[in-house]
Amino acid sequence: MEGGCHCGRVRFRVTGDLAQTTVCNCSICTKKGFLHLIVPPEQFELLSGAHDLTTYQFNTNTAKHTFCRVCGIHAFYVPRSDPGKIDVNVRCLDGIDLAGLAPKSFDGRNWEAAMQQHVPWR
Numbered sequence: 118m119e120g121g122c123h124c125g126r127v128r129f130r131v132t133g134d135l136a137q138t139t140v141c142n143c144s145i146c147t148k149k150g151f152l153h154l155i156v157p158p159e160q161f162e163l164l165s166g167a168h169d170l171t172t173y174q175f176n177t178n179t180a181k182h183t184f185c186r187v188c189g190i191h192a193f194y195v196p197r198s199d200p201g202k203i204d205v206n207v208r209c210l211d212g213i214d215l216a217g218l219a220p221k222s223f224d225g226r227n228w229e230a231a232m233q234q235h236v237p238w239r
């Protein structure tokens with residue numbers, strides 16, 4: 118699958134299973150509307166836009182919330198749960214049918230407790 122930000126500067130290719138799509142209720146995912154697909158780095162390739170990415174960090178500063186500095190869209194980032202992996206925003210995939218998805222839920226609002234339970238994408 119391929120996808121990117123809104124202005125088209127940031128483009129990526131990813132291999133993954135959309136059945137693993139997860140929605141998170143934490144403070145930033147709620148505001149961003151991020152739909153997560155977490156993949157190992159070898160399943161992700163940045164095609165363009167490396168120089169247009171900027172990073173927002175907060176709290177534990179583990180997650181690297183990369184976004185396009187031109188259009189502001191968060192197409193993918195490095196998640197706190199799996200800092201060795203890439204978390205793609207399913208909403209940014211080309212031609213995505215959001216109505217056809219059945220996202221799993223992650224209780225990121227209670228992050229520490231939620232990580233002790235079954236983590237849906239693992």
Ligand SMILES: [Zn+2]
Nearest residue numbers: 122124185188
């Ligand atoms: Zn952009």
